[in-house]
Amino acid sequence: MAEENVTFTLPDLGEGLVEATVLEWQVAVGDRVERNAPLVEVETTKSAVVIPSPKEGRIVELHAAEDEVVAVGAPLVTFAVAADAPQAGIVGRVPTEEARPARRVRLRPPAD
């Protein structure tokens, strides 16, 4: 099957953050990963997060070593993906989270 390489850049992690430090890769070159599988653990000045894989494919290159600082928008990882896989709107974005089953409950102090 024909493949093409697609490079995923470090997404905007919000709150005006401009860079993040790679803590630990959860994949290695040659691995096949599913979409949304854990890709890389990074840390900003605010928090540590795990970035999920934006696509299904084979890892071709990791662009940053562990402990390296990566700027938002800089290359993070290159995938080989099936050439006929849909690409629209995927490159450089973290997948939108599905709707969260959140509920609110009113709590009262115990009656005793």
Added chain:
Amino acid sequence: MTANLAGDVTMRYVDLRPEEPGEAVPVLLLHGFGTTFDMNWRATGWTQALADAGRRVLGPDLRGHGATDKPTDSGSYLPERFVADLVSMLDELGADRVDAVGYSMGARLAWELALRHPARVRSLVLGGFGPRDAFAGTDLSDPGSGDTPFDHVFRTVAALPGNDPAALAACARGQAARPFSADPPPVGAPVLLAAGARDTLAAGAEDLASHCGGTYVEIPGRDHANAVSSRAFKRSVVEFLGERAPARGPGTAPPVG
């Protein structure tokens, strides 16, 4: 009839059920000071890791945090108030027992839950937590103004969007009003402690583990802020909780082959 309605809070929580349930007892996740369920557990990959293990996950935004109400009096933040919230939530959900997993302040609250309601907690996991006074040397009339480890934590979280520094200061005072004591330890629930090797706020975690007959896992190279997302930490907890689960719980298909 209810009394003291002025003292109530509206609490946001999540109940995440896995596609393929493997275990009837849910995992209760309790976030740390100044964060939220999503920041502490979802963004760090915990909800995914537990879903992959077939676990149902429950977790609140604790009072004073996230989308839950944020009172500004310290009396609202005594540990027993948090525990009452948790018990109400578990009752509402019909969850008789949980595996309680907390990080930092959430660990202290998981301990309190196990201590006060031993029948509700099957296993106890304390992350980023030690027996020392987390507020030592901090001027709690103005947290964040000094240079203690807690002052640093306070300044970081007080600046996060959605946080109310007045509510967080009240929360710190409420927690400090009931200093942690390792005695008596909770009974009946096996305990796992896990902390980053460089986590100064969790100093003494290994001693606390031996004190309560538990297990200690050190996360190499990590500090208080970045141990929480560690893959090694998640793996240790999933394995520890799995050891307590029956091999074939209700709702689990018998092994094939």
